[in-house]
Amino acid sequence: MNQEFLDKLIDTLGNDAVIVSPAELEPWLTDWRGVYKGGAQAVVRPRDTAQVAACLRLCNEYRVPVVPRGGNTGLCGGATPDASPANVVLSLDRMNGIRSIDTISNTLVADAGCILGNLRRAAHEAGRLLPLSLAAEDSSQIGGNVATNAGGVNVVRYGMARELVLGIEAVLPNGEIFNGLQTLRKDNTGYDLKQLFIGSEGTLGVITGVALKLHPLTQVRSVVLAGVSSAQQALELLRLVYGACGPRLQAFEYFTDACLDLVLTHVDGMHQPFDERHAGYVLIELADTADEEALQGLLESVIGQALEEDLCQDAVVSASLAQLQTLWRLREEISEAQRADGPHLKHDISLPIEQIPAFLETAERRLRTTSPDCRLFVFGHFGDGNLHYNVSRPEGADKTWAKEWEGRIADAVFTEVAEYGGSISAEHGIGQLKRHAFHHHKDPMHVRLMVQIKQIFDPNSIMNPGKLL
Ligand SMILES: Cc1cc2nc3c(=O)[nH]c(=O)nc-3n(C[C@H](O)[C@H](O)[C@H](O)COP(=O)(O)OP(=O)(O)OC[C@H]3O[C@@H](n4cnc5c(N)ncnc54)[C@H](O)[C@@H]3O)c2cc1C
Known part of the structure; x- marks a missing residue:
């Protein structure tokens, strides 16, 4: 803690904008998943851009590390400070106009x-x-x-x-x-x-x-949940739906039967969508500015064609807003269900879309040679090539399993991602979680240019140390 710096900070921003008591600091020092915990001398909550500028000027002068914090929902520990007690967490929560x-x-x-x-x-x-x-x-x-x-x-x-x-x-x-x-x-x-x-x-x-x-505004929406026998079938379904519905295709999501099982086990009030279980499920949403009947008709006709051409096994089309929301919950509750299931290893990857089925096959083979009994939960934004390739401990294994296996499993998954020309981070970023993998898998020339850009913006390296670079 640097008292002179803190006094100036409080003088400049006012008492109400600066938190320093250890008890009040506590909730600002962990991430959403509770995986990371850091240290800080203060949390600053500016009211406007001028106050942010004043705060950064001071931090730069005293070489105090600054960790910007939004809603703290990031999944890579990016908004959690490192262990240093010198950090300032800068929260934007009061700048909400x-x-x-x-x-x-x-x-x-x-x-x-x-x-x-x-x-x-x-x-x-x-x-x-x-x-x-x-x-x-x-x-x-x-x-x-x-x-x-x-x-x-x-x-x-x-x-x-x-x-x-x-x-x-x-x-x-x-x-x-x-x-x-x-x-x-x-x-x-x-x-x-x-x-x-x-x-x-x-x-x-x-x-x-x-x-x-x-x-x-897309006022009208229509959703179908289709059961598929394989990721290859999901891929062919995507080709058909995109061709037939073009820009009305708003979402094309995928999850495996293991994910459905997890949701049915851990989330109250969820029911099996089909009499039979399928290897995977595709949730398709179409949306348009008007004409609900035409949209519903389009979706029903495309799904009818998909069933005829054996591009899916079964399908349920939403008949009401309530049913639409229930179908979406089967997909959206997967993260919460995983949280309830216990510690797990998240891999937010992206792949060339047409390579997804081959990747799923060879990645699972590689994973099983690393940890034969781990449980695999694959879901995500299939329509844009983004999978959440999440791995959980084997049945009966201790909850410390994830910590112990993290490195080996990430190596197996990311090596396979690299073989297919994919990315180790599709949408969650690098943060602290993927820093090692980022430096291992990213083209060294790209990393060098990023370091040089960082040097121009932040020559004293005060911004979010230990994240990304
Ligand atoms: C249940 C759940 C579902 C999610 N689903 C998705 C999903 O579908 N797609 C997706 O992309 N993400 C998803 N996420 C991850 C997360 O919601 C996103 O990464 C989100 O954009 C983070 O926003 P935040 O305000 O919570 O940022 P934080 O977690 O507070 O911060 C994230 C990073 O941004 C930096 N930062 C925050 N605010 C600023 C600022 N004003 N200026 C500079 N840097 C800043 C932080 O330092 C940190 O490095 C999900 C998370 C959860 C918990």
Whole structure:
């Protein structure tokens, strides 16, 4: 703890913006999964961009490490400080105002601390869609979403956070404000610097404002859950549905029977969707601006064709909003069910889509030679090539299993991912969790350029030490 620094911090930002008592600091020092725990001398909760700038200026002067924190839903420990008691956690939670919504330019400008779900609701009230959507949207903040380049369930139609960002306001470690908060659709004036902040995981500066693209509101939705005999069948189904439904395809999700079993075991009120069990399940959502009947008709006809052509085994089409939500819950509750099942190893990977079936076969073979009895839970955003390839302890094994096997299992999975030209992080980022794997698998030239960029933005290395690089 540096008392002179803390006194200046409190003088500059006010008592209400700085937490220092150990008991009050405690909840800010762990991650969502409870895997990481760190140390800090203070948590700072600025009210506006000027206060963020003042805080960073001081931290830079005293060489105090800064850990930006959004909603703390990140799954890689990126918002959790390392063990050093010198850290300052900078929370954006009090910067939660919507600056503008424009239904002609179709843009929304907001403070970085706004909860994603609140922004989605505000856009909806204005008659527009903010398509970024994930299970953690009612806790995660838009600044965190942008800092991690979040994905979610609608990427197949609208792309990741990166594709939705028009502008960014950020504070650099020396306190300078990067004013790139524009809403232009076109701006070809050299390097697009805002892109560097997207996916930077708090290592270059603190994002304080974001300008986002809005889309037409998709008022009508239709969902089908299809049972498939293999990932290859899911792939052929994707080809058919994409060809027939084009831009109406809003989500194409996949989960194995083991995931369904987990949800049925751990989540109250969930029921088996089919009389028979299948190797896997595909959840398809179509959405459109109007004409529910036509949308439902399209989905039913495509699924009818899929059944006829043996591209799925069975299917249930939602007949009401309640049924649509129940079908979605089978997919969305998998993370919670895994949490209830106990410690597990998460691998958020992406692959060239057409390689998914082959990958699943050879990766499982490799995994079984490493740990024959581990339990495998595969689910995710199949339509954009993103799988959550999660591994849990064998039946009866001690809960310490995950810690003990982490390295060997990650090596097996990531080696196989590399063989198929995939990525070790599809949408969760690197944080502390994947730092070792990142340095092992990323092209050294890419890493070198990233280190050089970091040096330009943050020459004193105060931003989020121990994360990403
Ligand atoms: C149940 C569940 C489901 C999830 N599903 C998905 C999913 O489908 N798709 C997906 O992509 N992710 C998913 N996630 C992961 C997580 O929700 C995302 O990574 C999210 O974008 C993190 O936002 P956050 O505000 O919680 O960020 P935090 O966890 O607080 O921070 C994440 C990283 O961003 C940095 N950061 C945060 N705010 C700022 C800022 N203002 N400026 C600079 N850096 C900042 C932090 O330092 C940290 O490195 C899920 C998480 C949970 C718990």
